[in-house]
Amino acid sequence: MLRPKYPTMPQPTGLVTPTPQTPTVIQPTTVTPGTPTPPPTPNAPASTRPVVQLTPGTAIALVGGGTAVVLVVGAVLVSMLLAVAITGVSVAVCAVVLRSLLASTTKRR
Numbered sequence: 374m375l376r377p378k379y380p381t382m383p384q385p386t387g388l389v390t391p392t393p394q395t396p397t398v399i400q401p402t403t404v405t406p407g408t409p410t411p412p413p414t415p416n417a418p419a420s421t422r423p424v425v426q427l428t429p430g431t432a433i434a435l436v437g438g439g440t441a442v443v444l445v446v447g448a449v450l451v452s453m454l455l456a457v458a459i460t461g462v463s464v465a466v467c468a469v470v471l472r473s474l475l476a477s478t479t480k481r482r
Contacts, residue, residue, distance in 0.1 A: 427435075
């Protein structure tokens, strides 16, 4: 049916140096694994980041802030839905009135 087209790899752009008359031979290199790092000692601190501690006051503030955000977003969404509904009703009323006017003019002729 619909199949995506995968892009081909673009050719590198930039400065191109002229190639010499003799071809350049590239020698392969071998990869040697490094020495593994030892695991951290248990006495070392796990992280230097500060630890966030929630007190009852900050927990209440977080809950209050989250509730306020939910209420504001809900009010905005409900008002947008109400605006769409009012617009739809008004368009429907206009369509009925226009249909009635057009039907009455054709009956009079």
